[in-house]
Amino acid sequence: MTMAPRRPLSRLLVALVSAGLSLAAGAQDNVRLPDLGSSANALISDQEANDYGAAMLRQMRALDMVVDDPLLDDYINHLGYRLVAASDKPKDHFRFLIVKDPEINAFAAPGGYIAVNSGLIQITRSESELAGVIAHEIGHITQNHLQRAFEASKKDAPLMALVLLGAIAAGSSAHSGDAAGAILMGGQGALMQKQINFTRKDEIEADRVGIQTLARAGFDPNAMAAFFERMEDTLRTGSGGDGVPALLQDHPVTTERISDAKERAGALIAMQKERPSGNTIDPKQWAQSTAPIAYVRNPTDLLPATSAADDADTYALMRERVRVLAGDPLRLTTYYSANLPHHGFDTLANRYGYALALTRSGSGAKAISVLQPLLASHPDNQVLRLALADAELQDGQRTRALSAYAALNDESPRNAAITLAYAKALIIDKPSKAQAAQAAALLRPATATSEDPDIFRTYARANEMAGYDARAGEAYADASYLSGRPFDALEQLKRLLKRDDLDYYARARIQARIAELTPLVLELRKRKVQTEDNPDRGQQ
Numbered sequence: 001m002t003m004a005p006r007r008p009l010s011r012l013l014v015a016l017v018s019a020g021l022s023l024a025a026g027a028q029d030n031v032r033l034p035d036l037g038s039s040a041n042a043l044i045s046d047q048e049a050n051d052y053g054a055a056m057l058r059q060m061r062a063l064d065m066v067v068d069d070p071l072l073d074d075y076i077n078h079l080g081y082r083l084v085a086a087s088d089k090p091k092d093h094f095r096f097l098i099v100k101d102p103e104i105n106a107f108a109a110p111g112g113y114i115a116v117n118s119g120l121i122q123i124t125r126s127e128s129e130l131a132g133v134i135a136h137e138i139g140h141i142t143q144n145h146l147q148r149a150f151e152a153s154k155k156d157a158p159l160m161a162l163v164l165l166g167a168i169a170a171g172s173s174a175h176s177g178d179a180a181g182a183i184l185m186g187g188q189g190a191l192m193q194k195q196i197n198f199t200r201k202d203e204i205e206a207d208r209v210g211i212q213t214l215a216r217a218g219f220d221p222n223a224m225a226a227f228f229e230r231m232e233d234t235l236r237t238g239s240g241g242d243g244v245p246a247l248l249q250d251h252p253v254t255t256e257r258i259s260d261a262k263e264r265a266g267a268l269i270a271m272q273k274e275r276p277s278g279n280t281i282d283p284k285q286w287a288q289s290t291a292p293i294a295y296v297r298n299p300t301d302l303l304p305a306t307s308a309a310d311d312a313d314t315y316a317l318m319r320e321r322v323r324v325l326a327g328d329p330l331r332l333t334t335y336y337s338a339n340l341p342h343h344g345f346d347t348l349a350n351r352y353g354y355a356l357a358l359t360r361s362g363s364g365a366k367a368i369s370v371l372q373p374l375l376a377s378h379p380d381n382q383v384l385r386l387a388l389a390d391a392e393l394q395d396g397q398r399t400r401a402l403s404a405y406a407a408l409n410d411e412s413p414r415n416a417a418i419t420l421a422y423a424k425a426l427i428i429d430k431p432s433k434a435q436a437a438q439a440a441a442l443l444r445p446a447t448a449t450s451e452d453p454d455i456f457r458t459y460a461r462a463n464e465m466a467g468y469d470a471r472a473g474e475a476y477a478d479a480s481y482l483s484g485r486p487f488d489a490l491e492q493l494k495r496l497l498k499r500d501d502l503d504y505y506a507r508a509r510i511q512a513r514i515a516e517l518t519p520l521v522l523e524l525r526k527r528k529v530q531t532e533d534n535p536d537r538g539q540q
Contacts, residue, residue, distance in 0.1 A: 046093075046111075049110035049111040049112075050093055050110075050111035050112075051111070052109075052110045052111055053095065053109050053110050053111025053112065053113035054095075054111065054113075054451075056109055056113065057095070057097060057113065057451075058481070058482060058483065058484040059484045059531075060099070060484075061453060061482065061483050061484050062483055062484025062485065062531070062532065063484075064100065065099055065100050065101070066097055066098070066099060066100060067097075067098040067099070067100050067118060067322065067325050067326050068452050068453065068454055069098075069321070069325055069417070070415075070416035070417035070419075070420055070450075070452060070455070071318070071321065071383070071386070071417035072098055072318060072321055072322060072325065073097075073098075073416075073452065074415075074416065074417065075314070075318045076096045076097070076098055076116065076318075077095070077096045079096070079127070079130070079131060079134065080094060080096035080114065080134055080138075081094065081096075082131075082217050082218075083131060083134055083135050083138055083213050083214070083217050084138060085217070086213050086216035086217035087135075087138055087139075087142050087209075087213045087216075088142050088209070088213075089141075089142045092112055092141070092142070093111060093112045094112035094113075094114065094138070094141075095111070095112060095113050095114070096114050096115075096116070096134070097113070097114075097115050097116075098115075098116055098117075098118055098121065098322060098326075099115045099116065099117045099118065100118055100326045101117040101118060101119060101326075102117070102118065102119040102326075103117050103119050103120075104117065104119050104120045104123055104231070105117045105119070105120060106120055106133050106134070106136075106137055107137065108137040108138075108140045108141050112141055114134060114137045114138065114141070116130070116133065116134065118322050118323070118325075118326035118327075120133060121318075121319055121322045122319060122322060122323050124227065124319065126220070126223060126312070126315070127219070127311060127312065127314075127315035128214070128219040128220040128223035129223045129224075129226065129227040130315070131214055131217065131219045131223065132210065132211075132214055132219070132223040132224030132227055133224070133227065135209075135210035135211070135213045135214045135217075135219075135224065136206050136207060136210040136224060137206075137210075138209075138210065138213060139205065139206035139207070139208075139209035139210040139213065140202065140206045142209060143202070143205055143206065143209055207224065210224060211224055211225075313348060313349070313378075313381075314383070316347070316348070316349035317348070317349050317352050317383050317384075319349065320349045320350060320352055320353030320356070321352075321353070321356060323353055324353055324356045324357045324360060325356075325360075329356075329357045329358075329360035329361040330357075330361040332353070332357040333354065333357045333358055333361055333363070335357075336350060336353055336354035336357060337354065340354065348374060348378070351370055351371075351374055352371075352374065352383070352384065352387060354370055355367040355370040355371045355374075355387055355391065356387060358370065358391070359387070359390055359391045359394050362394065364391045364392065364393070364394030364395030364396075365391075365395045367387075367391035367394070367395075368388065368391045368392060368395060371384060371387055371388045371391060372388070375388060382408060382411070382412065382415075382418075385404065385408060386408060386417065386418060386421060388404065389401045389404035389405050389408070389421065389425075390421060392404065393425050393428075398425065398428070398429060401425055402422075402425055402426070405418065405421055405422035405425055406422065408422070409422050409442070414445065416446050416450060416452070416455065419442050419443060419446055420443070420446070420452075420454065420455055420458060422439075422442060423439035423440075423442045423443050423458055423459075423462060424439075424458055426438055426439040426442075426462070427439050427458070427461055427462050427465055431465060433465065433466050433467060436462050436463075436464075436465035436466035437462075437466040437468075439458070439462035439465075439466075440459060440462035440463045440466055440468065440471075443455060443458060443459040443462060444459065446459075447459055447475070447478070451482055452482075453478075453479045453480075453482040453483045454479075456475050456476075456478040456479035456482060457475075457476070457479045459475045460472045460473075460475035460476040460478075460479060463475060469499075469501075470496065470499060470501065470502055470506050471506070473492060473493075473495075473496040473499075474493075474496065474506070474509065474510065474513075476492055477489045477490075477492040477493050477496070477513070480492060480533075481517070484531065485531070485532070485533040486517055486520055486521050486524070486531075486533070487521055487524075487531065487533040487534050487535060488533040489517060490514065490517045490518065490521050493510050493513055493514050493517070494514065496510055497510050497511065497514065
């Protein structure tokens, strides 16, 4: 894992952050950015767009706006890349995340970052509906709608759509008042998309491209129209104003648009019926259109082996996991227990959600009693087995939980959710140095690919307990950086560099990271961008 971007953020990037901050504070008329030309493609490079998206994500984490959970992260990115592989640009960079926001919304950001609000996931009724929303957002990116919007902007800052990051930075300022809360309540996706202001033509084009992507990826092409139609129905019941879902405010739905989506979906379904059944993947065509994947010689190995029923179960379990992790666990225990006696509510997924809420609210023993019958009928379900191990750990049954984590890890040694849970269990209750070293060894591979601050924090604690202080210091700095605290990260690295027990390789790594971060924090200070860890905050 390289802590900072492959190169420091450009002056353009930081200028945009500063511009967004000023706008969020109400100084829109005073913003003056350099004349960057009229070409949208020349305005920001692919690397700058990726850097911006990554910076946005780090700032959102600083405000606890992201549902950082390895299990959900793996699910939403697996779903997203299944769609990307079926899109017109399967080699482009994408990153999918879940936002801790009850608003029914989703949005696309530069660099291929696509965010789905927890509120939207909770009201979907099938994986195809969720996939339909994501496919629509992918369509905005693959059809270059962001660039078109930037090009069409008449403001001084053609990238005004990027105001979101500045608003988030404002929310982390010591003088921001209720800025962060306003973003959360108003829906950060709404802010982003209102600034982008996609045209009706863009929305229809994203629908058409998204429906095609949806069908190619094996989902129900009718799902997108069905979901938006259901959202539109909420308006017919008399809701209006604040009651309008943010998704409809940002993605206006008309009868014509729904009809067009249904017609296109029907045509795609008819075409699918005429195609030959079975495996039709052509390895040569695959190699030409898709980025190479290490160690995969035969692309047919990537075909899903699970049944439709398994996919439906996984989706439903993840939907309830989102509900619990983004909500109040104690309140949700009441929600589940009150509704389970009702007809149609007593399902595998809702039982799982109930158990998860119980564990997170401190009732591990009761969660175990809920999960055991579920596992009796689904003994091989790793999600349920992981939940049971978590409940056992919460209930004080550490030895039993460790045994369960070890078995799960043997089956799936690269599963980040299992690895993180196992490592955390190893380093609680005054662990031995051997256990701490084992936890560090478990997590080390994950740090090469993960951007989850919790993985780095746990890795740091494990190394610290094992006596690897220098390695722990590097990991703590990584966690700070990924959590949107670049000033803290830089200071930690500078202190770490003063140690006299560093070997050549550790010293070289630390020096390289300091060199990457220094220009960023200097520019942030120069432009007086306020973040919680900025030592200059509050100074005029």
